[in-house]
Amino acid sequence: MKIKKGFVLREVCGEQVIMGEGLGALDFGKLLCLNETAAWLWNRAVDAGEFSVDGLAEALCGEYDVSAEQARTDVAAIVAEWQKVGVVE
């Protein structure tokens, strides 16, 4: 899957926030606050273009001191949230 066009991650008052700015994302109408891990994963997903839960989980293990099992659980939960609000396709 990949991040939909038009969604950007910005720093708002010290927090990491996803917003819809591009054509096709203008009707998003909300702000999605990300914690540090989720923001890091978002940037990896943007860099990757096409991404998967397994790929992101592997990247997370390389960056943070976390077990493969825990990484996969965390990434799956974060990506599920992105799917729920409709910022990935």
Added chain:
Amino acid sequence: METIIYNVACNIFSVSADEKFLRLLTNYEPFVVKGTAGMSAESVGEKPAFALEVVSEGAAPEYAEETRQQDEGQEIVCGHTAAGDSVFDFFLGKSRSGVLVCSDGYRRGKLYLSGYADKFAIDNSLMVMYALATAGSGTALFHSAIVSQDGRGYMFLGKSGTGKSTHARLWLRHIEGAELVNDDNPVVRLQPDGAWVYGSPWSGKTPCYRNVAVPLGGIVLLSQAPYNRITRLSGVQAYAALVPSISGKRWDRAVADGLHATENALAMGVKVWHLECLPDEEAARLCFETVKGENK
């Protein structure tokens, strides 16, 4: 063709048009830069933010549509030409009023009038260019009613029909010293000493075109409720209250970056509130006493 130079919130711009069109611009008269008659915008000294040329002959170029925005019987179709210039096609009801073509980062604009509702097309062109050409310089054109009281400005935000103008009127009636600065489209600028709010030549249905500036004392997001209650918004909540009230073309990354910087600075530096209210005197007094109390 003649040129008039204006200054709105310390942003200089020029309008060049036939005298019969310039004569329509009475709402801009308080903003004319004195002693600039016959001068070009470039020769005024300060760098102009943008220049608009208005023509009633010639055909606007073809363009590809990007998106359209509708509001209260008006519509703007946004697009771009094959050469990459930005296009804004203004409709009032179902009829085209004019087509604005912008180049050079919205610093140059040419408006092709259709002959229908000329003033509408000129006002809309200037608002669009103003919002976009100044987005990178700490300026935001708001959709808001703004009242001054004791040397500070208090802005009321909310969706169309929420009662911004109504709440402003309640302040004028019940709060001593309250004056209307602008009823619909004030400008906020980040200055070295904080955020200031300015009157503008655009004020919706209320003719209130005052060339005045006051330090911004507070921003109040309004929503209708069967009671009166005011709560402070901070951080991301304050930011979220501001964004829908600021004009922009956020799918242009440079414009979005500029507006975000301004919005973020305002969310951190200006006190923002949410007033759930009835259209009554108690709402105005509650709002005034709360926001004013914070400025003592």
